[in-house]
Amino acid sequence: MTLDAALSAADRGLDAALERLFALLRIPSISTDPVYHADCVKAADWLVDELTGLGFAASRRDTPGKPMVVARHEAPGPKMLFYGHYDVQPVDPLELWDRKPFDPAVEDTAAGKVIRARGAADDKGQMMTFVEAMRAWKAATGALPGNLVLLFEGEEESGSPSLIPFLEAHREELAADIAFVCDTGMFDTDTPSITTMLRGLLAVEFAVKGPSRDLHSGLFGGPAMNPNRVLAKILSQLHDGDGRVTIPGFYDGVTPVPEEIAAGWRALDFDAAAFLGEVGLSVPAGEQGFSVLEQVWARPTAEINGMWGGYTGAGFKTVLPARASAKVSFRLVGTQDPIAIRDAFRAWIEARLPEDFELEFVSRDGAPATVMPTGRPEFARARAALSAEWPNPAVFAGGGGSIPIVGRFREILGVDSVLIGFGLDDDGIHSPNEKYSLRSFHKGIRSWVRVLDAVRAG
Amino acid sequence: MTLDAALSAADRGLDAALERLFALLRIPSISTDPVYHADCVKAADWLVDELTGLGFAASRRDTPGKPMVVARHEAPGPKMLFYGHYDVQPVDPLELWDRKPFDPAVEDTAAGKVIRARGAADDKGQMMTFVEAMRAWKAATGALPGNLVLLFEGEEESGSPSLIPFLEAHREELAADIAFVCDTGMFDTDTPSITTMLRGLLAVEFAVKGPSRDLHSGLFGGPAMNPNRVLAKILSQLHDGDGRVTIPGFYDGVTPVPEEIAAGWRALDFDAAAFLGEVGLSVPAGEQGFSVLEQVWARPTAEINGMWGGYTGAGFKTVLPARASAKVSFRLVGTQDPIAIRDAFRAWIEARLPEDFELEFVSRDGAPATVMPTGRPEFARARAALSAEWPNPAVFAGGGGSIPIVGRFREILGVDSVLIGFGLDDDGIHSPNEKYSLRSFHKGIRSWVRVLDAVRAG
Incomplete structure (x- = not known):
């Protein structure tokens, strides 16, 4: 044969x-x-x-x-x-x-x-x-x-x-x-x-820019708004207490998994504790009300893949940086539209910027699910x-x-x-x-x- | 002569x-x-x-x-x-x-x-x-x-x-x-x-550690808690809406500026708008209820001098990092005790860690005002x-x-x-x-x- x-x-x-x-x-x-x-x-x-x-x-x-x-x-x-x-x-x-x-x-x-x-x-x-x-x-x-x-x-x-x-x-x-x-x-x-x-994907990189240059925290700490503080505050609002993404319209096009597929998944007897345990975790971080398998296979996400601002080398530097940056990617399901989500995310960030801050925003078109x-x-x-x-x-x-x-x-x-x-x-x-x-x-x-x-x- | x-x-x-x-x-x-x-x-x-x-x-x-x-x-x-x-x-x-x-x-x-x-x-x-x-x-x-x-x-x-x-x-x-x-x-x-x-100074570096290794956001995004998200959330809570530091006991030992000194400062006719304008800012970020001069000379601060986690290079990497880090320094006034604040800050972070996360914490003794x-x-x-x-x-x-x-x-x-x-x-x-x-x-x-x-x- x-x-x-x-x-x-x-x-x-x-x-x-x-x-x-x-x-x-x-x-x-x-x-x-x-x-x-x-x-x-x-x-x-x-x-x-x-x-x-x-x-x-x-x-x-x-x-x-x-x-x-x-x-x-x-x-x-x-x-x-x-x-x-x-x-x-x-x-x-x-x-x-x-x-x-x-x-x-x-x-x-x-x-x-x-x-x-x-x-x-x-x-x-x-x-x-x-x-x-x-x-x-x-x-x-x-x-x-x-x-x-x-x-x-x-x-x-x-x-x-x-x-x-x-x-x-x-x-x-x-x-x-x-x-x-x-x-x-x-x-x-x-x-x-x-x-x-x-799942589909949308990847975005952005920076929040405040002071016109890096500042000394002794001279300016207090009255000068620190871009790291602004970025942390924005990123901390990306998920609500139930693990849901807070960008308006984000869930447009997200549909429940059809029952026949969901039934097949349940039959898989997926071991969520072992899945998380293998990487040292125990508490599922995704949307409450969904199983770990659904969180990975059928629910959209927003993840901070990278963030950085200020001095990150050895020792200390008492600096207030001029800017702070993040890379955020979204996993998309159903008919979620990457372009619409990109625009909504941009507007969502802008609504959270202090008055004298500016936004730099770079994205790709992404791909739907x-x-x-x-x-x-x-x-x-x-x-x-x-x-x-x-x-x-x-x-x-x-x-x-x-x-x-x-x-x-x-x-x-x-x-x-x-x-x-x-x-x-x-x-x-x-x-x-x-x-x-x-x-x-x-x-x-x-x-x-x-x-x-x-x-x-x- | x-x-x-x-x-x-x-x-x-x-x-x-x-x-x-x-x-x-x-x-x-x-x-x-x-x-x-x-x-x-x-x-x-x-x-x-x-x-x-x-x-x-x-x-x-x-x-x-x-x-x-x-x-x-x-x-x-x-x-x-x-x-x-x-x-x-x-x-x-x-x-x-x-x-x-x-x-x-x-x-x-x-x-x-x-x-x-x-x-x-x-x-x-x-x-x-x-x-x-x-x-x-x-x-x-x-x-x-x-x-x-x-x-x-x-x-x-x-x-x-x-x-x-x-x-x-x-x-x-x-x-x-x-x-x-x-x-x-x-x-x-x-x-x-x-x-x-x-002002005195206390400098702290810490890392929040979650997954045992870097993860792919496609495979784990959703159920795995992202250390960047944890760090952003912690750092976003460092100041309240009035610009005050939220660590319990932080203001112990902070006393008002004596009136004779405060009067001398008022006489200086300090130009707060020019001070901030020179670095491209307009809105004072420090504690509400204090002048910009008081914010710099007489009020304590907490500043994020550096933060970093995940992929920060060119392009995109859809990673969930195993850890995220920050360098935070505090400017101290009055009789604020750097040792007590260090310990309070550590406990404050620990109270905000997810169940399966760990804290790495390095500090120096710092110096009082x-x-x-x-x-x-x-x-x-x-x-x-x-x-x-x-x-x-x-x-x-x-x-x-x-x-x-x-x-x-x-x-x-x-x-x-x-x-x-x-x-x-x-x-x-x-x-x-x-x-x-x-x-x-x-x-x-x-x-x-x-x-x-x-x-x-x-």
Whole structure:
């Protein structure tokens, strides 16, 4: 059987696959920091070389930002589009890493072997499960597994500014019958998951500016309003006592989870105490009246991702700064409109500024939430394929993260996406000591072999 | 006349005095940052060389922190102790400087010539007015002006950790009849000032720690409590709607300004709108019911000197940080007890922490406020000397800053201090583009020549 042969090839090739992943993980392709631009290009070139070697027609496509990598293999059958991203998050605070973030290694842990590096889980390790599954298929059969187009981008962690124009300019090349995205997680270590709802995202950076220059707190402390004090006061009002966001109109478009989906979630028997306990917390901070699972999968949020003002170095400096800043992001659900929320947030801040303060405000358009068409046959086939690989049957899950590509594929290419990933809650993506379970990498490759086998025939 | 000859010598020597000050300003003696330790030692050595050249018995006295510089000249008459500090504040944010902070120059401005450099006003320029006055005196008379001991420290900007043990170990050498401190300001550009009240200082740094690691806001946003949110909420409660500090017991020991002093302040005709307008503000932020002058000179404050948490670099990172931090300093008046306030602040924060959060808390003992014994004859003599130099008569003023040395001199050496300085409100000490008026430097030197003449005879 082709399937068994391809799975065996995946098993035999695991060590070599790891070596290839390590080579990619060694490239510090941080897309949010211009210092690493050349490394992003290097990562794209590395992927082009790998995919060309596998028999794809692969090329680097430069954009005003980071390059796209596109690889095609034409064959009979339904056209399948595969999406991943080769860029990674920044690594600060560096001092909290136990090893250098771009010096990958397999480490033994209490929970088994893990691949430790920035990008191991998000998203290089996940993206390479596609590539290695296709390699295993080819090793077993002599040919790539069907009608394939791969799109790997390098701006996912910085808001994908080049993505829309690129999709619009390459509609025909990229349009497919179905898309697969590998940038999500397992429900738990034994239960694979297809993510069928995703929250949207709006990210805003702002600064409150008061005094025309930094002031000495001895000379001006008291009569001069301190921007740190203004910022703290504004940010403290973002949530009410019940954990609800206080911006007027914020909840417009937020709808309850349909009962049939909610019932499925209840059946998952999600362990909220373990979920929070794993990160050292015990008291849910989200909206009262909703379960932890609903808070993550189905409710919108406002989070202060960063704030800073004044002197933050060693020792003390008795300064009143001229400005204080914050980065705030919103996770959106239902039909919440990122543009309307951006404007409402701006007005909400302005209404809270002291008379002689000014606001600096920078935002991106953001992306609304998405709900997948789970009635399509690919969902059932993929679910069965995953259930064959893992100890427990696959579940349809919500997802707290935001993967704007899914909406873009639908709007621009007319393609629906199946989101399958093998990340775990404790992978520490966006955090120090990011890891990807070696089991996720291995069984992830095997899972894609199975999904390809189930879907390629159409 | 000796006085006139010494004043003429000061005038003639101004250019050379500037060159010497520039040499000192070129040394980046930032005491709060260990990177600059060698530069602090270099500044101390430079002072020892200068003072030795002037005929003092001068030496560098190493401490566990930055060295002290002590210079003595024994002569008949009352023993006068002079205090200044050669260390300077950090220079960040560097990008707001119009020239390199340690590349001093005289610049023409709308308000006249200024010496531009970090430390020009705080305190190298002020400290050197002592030294240059003594040099002018010696140039005119062939001898130093009396029974002198100079103490220049290098830890003033970092809380003077070595000062108390040093004073205790050198009581006899440093004990004097009167001390002069040059680290304060003019009342306005034409009105010299003797500062007779100083606020105390307590500085605290703390962090609120929640999740055991940084979290992804997509995976955990909602149920996981964000330390930035906790910190903003705590800091927002530090002041009530009337600008009063809300920590229980904070106002214990705060007494009204005595009516005779308050009357003197009212007579100063202080222009609050101009004071705030100069730094781009219009609405006083301090306690309601007190004038701006009272807010700065006679009321205690709590200021957030720095706060930070999460991602603060370029672009966006959708992180929930594991911790968020703040530096808060308090200016104290009357008999407010820094130890009691430190403990009350700690308890006040702890009462506001979520159940599964922890507090990290670091403080220094701080220093209480001080009130000078203005009945001593040196105050009247110095006031007359200053009034002879400047367009307007000298005033007795309050001071919003904190100069703990004054309390230490009283407690450990039994010496009272006369605080005279020539800084202006717009000097930008602790800020980018710090400057010291060339007029302050020149007339400051002349002022000390006059004060020495008035006080040296006892």
